[in-house]
Amino acid sequence: MKKPRILLLQPSGRNPSPLDQSVGARLAAAKGSVRGRIVLERASFRPGDLKALQRAVNRWAEKISGIVGATSVAESTRLGELCERLGLLCLVSNNNPAVWNHRKSVFHIGVPTSSTTRAVANHLLRKVRAKRVYLLHDTTEFQKHVARATASLLDKGGAKVRSKPGLRKNWVDAVRRWKPEALYLIYSSPALALPLVRKLRRALPEIPLLLGRSLLREAFLCALGPAAGGVILLDLFRRGAPRTKEEGLFMRAIYKEGISIPTANHGFGWDAMTLCARALTAAKGDPLAAIECLESGVLIDGATGLFRFTKNNHNGRARFNPTTFSRLRNGRVAAC
Numbered sequence: 001m002k003k004p005r006i007l008l009l010q011p012s013g014r015n016p017s018p019l020d021q022s023v024g025a026r027l028a029a030a031k032g033s034v035r036g037r038i039v040l041e042r043a044s045f046r047p048g049d050l051k052a053l054q055r056a057v058n059r060w061a062e063k064i065s066g067i068v069g070a071t072s073v074a075e076s077t078r079l080g081e082l083c084e085r086l087g088l089l090c091l092v093s094n095n096n097p098a099v100w101n102h103r104k105s106v107f108h109i110g111v112p113t114s115s116t117t118r119a120v121a122n123h124l125l126r127k128v129r130a131k132r133v134y135l136l137h138d139t140t141e142f143q144k145h146v147a148r149a150t151a152s153l154l155d156k157g158g159a160k161v162r163s164k165p166g167l168r169k170n171w172v173d174a175v176r177r178w179k180p181e182a183l184y185l186i187y188s189s190p191a192l193a194l195p196l197v198r199k200l201r202r203a204l205p206e207i208p209l210l211l212g213r214s215l216l217r218e219a220f221l222c223a224l225g226p227a228a229g230g231v232i233l234l235d236l237f238r239r240g241a242p243r244t245k246e247e248g249l250f251m252r253a254i255y256k257e258g259i260s261i262p263t264a265n266h267g268f269g270w271d272a273m274t275l276c277a278r279a280l281t282a283a284k285g286d287p288l289a290a291i292e293c294l295e296s297g298v299l300i301d302g303a304t305g306l307f308r309f310t311k312n313n314h315n316g317r318a319r320f321n322p323t324t325f326s327r328l329r330n331g332r333v334a335a336c
Contacts, residue, residue: 004280005039006273007060009079010070011047016190016217017265021070021093023257024250024269024303031253032270033246034277050078057082065089065285068272073099080106089287091276093268100314104291107314109271109307111236111264111322113146119323120184120210120234121153127325127336128208128232130182133159134175136166136196137186146212147186166196172203184210190220201227208232210325218261221328228328232336235326236264236304239333243305246274250303261333267304275300275307 008025010018029040043060045052053075057067066089069079076092076099083090083105092099095110124130133154137147144165151161162178164171166185175183183200187193193215200209201224210232221228242248250270254262275294283289294314300307305322309315325336 002285003037003039004066004277004285005041005064006276006280007041007043007057007064007067008070008273009043009045009053009056009067011072011075012044013047015047016263018070018072020263020265021269021272023259024254024266024271025068025070025273026269027253027257027266028250028270028273029277031256032249032274034274034281037281038277040273048072048074050075053078054082057086061086061088065280065287066091066276066290068092068269068276070269076108077101080108087287089276089280089290091272093265093272095315097315105287107275107294107309107316109268109275109302109304109316111304112315112317113149115317115321116213116234116323117146117149117153119321120150121157123232123325124154124182124184124210125157125159128182128210130180130208131159132179132181133161133184134178134180134182135161135163135184135186136171136175137163138188138192139165139167140188143186143188143212150184150186172199175200176203180204180207182208182210184212185215186212188214190215190217190223194220194223197224197231198227201230205230210234213264216261216326216333217263218259221261231327233326233328233333235324235333236267236322237262237326238324239326239335241335244301244303246271246301247303260331264304267302271302271304271307274302 043056069092084103090106099108137143151163154161213234279290279293294309306320307316
């Protein structure tokens, strides 16, 4: 049987999220449970240039059966539109329902914000037992939305909550005066978050500090130095004891690649490629049959948790929240 061809498509540049997704996808094809089953092709385009993305897709459209996109929300949305028109299977890692928009070709496997915020609120209320929680967030629309959703759940759980952007010159004094019992920093950019975390650890070293999933990166934790040992990390993996066979395979491949702290984006890339390859292999390269395989409701083991897709659910995580919490111990990320 002729092996299905899958295109790994990503923006050029040094943005760590698509880079990590690309590494994960490449490793899945080379060392994962689908190794040897597909032919992997790769292409890139200028970040945010949707016309360049379209040109890249069109160049490969007649040669491939599926595309894995290491792409942003806007890029993934356009990619999904193109794949729907061309009849190609498309896997991306975004959790935004607009990326799917009920297109038959598109499966989007990011963790829904509602799942993450529910897990965070439960951890802060029950594990940390915090009754006063201060949220500091950046000014991106996504993280402001995360902050609002988390604050709402904490409030319903009986906690007093304050949520502010960490931009004012006197924000540390404002936090200290409010006397929180836990802090949650919700930032997309490690570069912007780093000075804030350093200030918080110096000013309030005794207060539990939870860092959002975007900040669980090797470079960020190394830059924090000793201060990293006291923070709680919003995670996606069961560090040290993989919960699924696929997660164990992923971790071994990542460590052999020389990556000591796998990120969620590594896992998303791995799962997107694995799901795409499994479906196309089972369907003998037919994208429509591959979509039916994924929509069949079968339980699928992934590096980032379990999936079960249906015609009305192309995210697959409705019943399977993979959110975990970790700490840094002896230079390695370990379960809380």
